[in-house]
Amino acid sequence: MVTHVHLLPAVSLLLAVLAVESSVNIFMSEDEVKKLLGLKAQLYYVRDGVVCQNAFSFVLPVPGDMGSLHFTWHASTPVEYRLGFQVDDPIAMDPPTVNVTWNGAVPRLPSVFRVNLPCTGRVESEVALLMQLNLTATSTSTTSTATSTAAGKNVTTLNFKRRKSCSRQADLDEGPLGPSTDGHGGATVAVAAAAAATTSTRVFYISVGVCCAVIFLVALVLALLHIHSMKKVEEDSLFDSESTQGLSQPSTQTTQCLRADTPNNAAPITNYPSLKIEKNDLKPLNLPEAKSRVRDIAVARERVTLKQVLQEGTFGRIYHGVLLDEKDPKVEKEVFVKTVNEHASEVQVVLMLTESCKLRGLHHRNLLPICAVCVDEGERPLVLLPLMSWGNLKLFLRQCKLAEANNPQSLSQQDLVNIAIQIACGMSYLTKREVVHRDLAARNCVIDEGLHVKITDTALARDLFPMDYHCLGDNVNRPVRWMALEGLLHHDFSPASDVWAFGVTLWELMTLGQTPYAEIDPFEMAAYLKDGFRIPQPCNCPDELFAVMACCWALDPEERPKFTQLVQCLTEFHAALTAYV
Template sequence: MGEKFFLFSFLLCLPLAKAGLNFFISQQESFRVLGLVAELAYVRDGSINDVAQHFVVPVPSHIQELCFVWVNADSKAVKYSIFTKDNSMQSVNHVSLNISNQGVVPREPQIFCLLLPCTTILPSKLEVSMKINFTSFNNVTVLNVVMKKDCSSEEFRNAEQDVLSKVIPAEDSSFMLYVAVGVAFGILVVSLAAASCFLCPKHNLCHQQPPRTIVPSGTALYSPVQATCNEDLGAATLCVSDPAAHQIVVEDKTSFRLQRNNIHIGSTLLEGTFGSIFHATLQIPCQPLKDVIVKTVKHNAAEMQVRLMMEEGTRFQDLVHQNIYPLIGIVDGDGCRPLLVYPSVTYGNLKRWLLYCRGSLDGSLPHPLCTQDLVTIALHVLRGVQYLHQQNIIHRDLATRNCVIDDQFHVKLTDMALSRDFFPNDYHCLGDNENRPIKWMAMESLTRREFSTSSDIWSFGVVLWEVTTLAQQPYVEIDPFEVGRVLRDGYRLTQPINCPDELYAIMAYCWASSKSDRPTAPQLYRELHQFHHQLNEYI
């Protein structure tokens, strides 16, 4: 026991930057990796702990990364360069960092992680060394961190395995019974619904219910007509002054085509420069009234804006998942503005709800949220992301503004139709005449317009930061034109106040410079689920 404790003693030598530099493994990380409730300090107040440098950190096989905390509290900058090396005997180094290999030590405490995967191309006994050169006043100080990891267990030989099945308990044979019962119940419901239509006093109206049809490629969803549309739709008149103003064409998609007189517009929920969201009711013959949400454009919307709303609003219309916000139907044609119809959700937009929870909107009392609630929200978003990736769909604009939350506190991913209009402060134009969510985008998306599942994962890290901060603006201190540069220099969002180190480590894991170093959605789900389980054990 005495040997373990002397490793954490501080040996004062080689002062750095007037005792301003600190570099250590936090107490939480030490407990997670080593099982010790102690802090392993490599540099404390500018002094190197030489004993810690010679301590080989034993990393368990199930640990995928080792995280460090550093900060430079001195007024003078301390530059760093990091070099890693493993014993794979290959030219390619298979361990990686989620920060830049060169840069400046941050002024505020930040966490960065060394990613230590176990794969078939690495030896079963992985040995890793990390050398950090600290430069201050033209003086260079070298720090060494040595780690060993046992990768012999077959369970961890493939870092890209689908871990979701390990998180969600596998169903036994009783699951098949539930499916059979569900199918039988569904058949019964359909039969009763069909019978109710024939028993309806005005059963001939049942044939007026819009069928689920295929919209052929090249079909105009917003087609010009010769007559002006003048029906009274309640709170708003959703018709253009020029009946032949727009013609919107979309790809082959399956959709519910709704009649305009089935929609009764109510109060305005959100209004932008050229778009609006309304409360509404949907009345289909032989069915009860249904509360819905309607997205549409104003009279001053240009053809490009209408086209963009329809293209973005119909991306998820055929998807069915508990964490995807479904599109109920489309109202189009007859010279009026097109309508996108969604189910009603109690709490509405997730970003606005998070702002309300910290008392920023309406002056109302905030809704109390604990860390478990925030992680649950993140898990719901991540389930939706994973489903999209399974369908070979890249979201491209993951953010809390593009999520909704219902009365059961279930979070659902939405399309990004009209988001630029409703949340203009989240989008910026960098001189290319295109508003983009600059501060949510991965480095390769910003610089090379490359979008992938990995760029979605980067954006999810920002979503997790948003949720943890109750919808603060990311990189609020950085000019949008400078975001690409500072990201290349290794700057990342700082750890939010009261955010556990483990949760911030998961965020930072998403912001690896190389997209190949970022985790997959199933890997992230495993880490978040395990952290959520640990939180529940503390209660």
């Protein structure tokens, strides 16, 4: 098992509705706001117990020269708090620290608490960070003793989001004078030499320097032209070569390359499989047409009760909800409820409804299709799915990795392989039904306390996990780091491309939710994969299991295993693990 902490992307604070009766205030001062946004104003997150939702609409960047954030807070009545952090790139940033205790009471008088953002200086990166602030307040209502007792304590989770720029230490150390520490001495010698030089000598050296520069530039242009022509020849012959040179020769890449025992990714490739159209691949329609397609599973809005928010993005939310039985209102069914906020556009609403129907009508123990919708006029559409108690698989894996978290249970290697088998079984069923998922990843799976896993649709995934999607210049956000080469180059999707994504999902499982290819620019992913490079073998991942991942990442789609083969292979590996425990 990997034990070091890997935290979520982006430094931001998201506040849920503050349900405390005390007057709580949390804001940033004018000086702090001016450093971040250049504006002379205070930025309130909570004012007199009321959440300012507009303050959390954007992820605020933190410049590289700002090493800390300052927040002012106070409460008129006793309010307890608990702090926690999640960091997207622990290589670039160490865990944040604060000048207050990790848990305690919000001060009665206005005071400032500081959040230190310590960059490691090892790599250059924009680190996404989440600071979570849990507030617990005792209800002070005296109008009804029964109401107060039932209410108990109100707990509110506040999530502040930021994006911190971190630079390499070498870049910071080398100033205009270079790495030398003798800046003043060097300047003095330079001035003395300049004063001693004659005008003719200066002209001579300047002339020689200009000539050398011209010669260097001409040589550089010729070299670039030669390299460009050679590269074109190599690209034309790359897939006609039978050698594995792309896997064995030394590389200047900073990230590890694929192991030597992985499939021959230099095998000839002439054509990729054509795009398979799913039977239930719904294209975005207008809102009335989208609603009409789900009228047969529509339920009255009065039967649905929304409880706490489980996830929230810019315009989308997932609630823990309750659906009342139509015949017997006393019978309740716990559900996930996907919906949008008042800022969502009609296009986003249509996209949520159409993508929610991705798995509709399919029945398998490892799939989670929608069970009902609410599309009443004048109301936000609600999409209902059966509740899985531990929620999103990616968030669950990352929670298990947090040292300070109260983990519901520690995951063994057998547990992780069992989860992979369930995902492969669900994907095998989709393949038989001629359905291509296109976005298989841990974020699009859910899990319960019995470690039962189900694959979900992709509705709201781009909004709830924005760091996993990138636009490559065509105004379409795609899961670039999970996509096969044919998807990146030609937008071709097939069961074979889903197999590639399954290999990346298996890597997510073994790293407990780390981001694949974290150091690779999304625009360079296609060239990186084409050159034969892959994500490295995770720590404590058996060679046999990594070999399964590597087979999924063969450049030729025909060389990748089928999901039925993956189920059989992983089942045998799980049995072997169990035999030795």
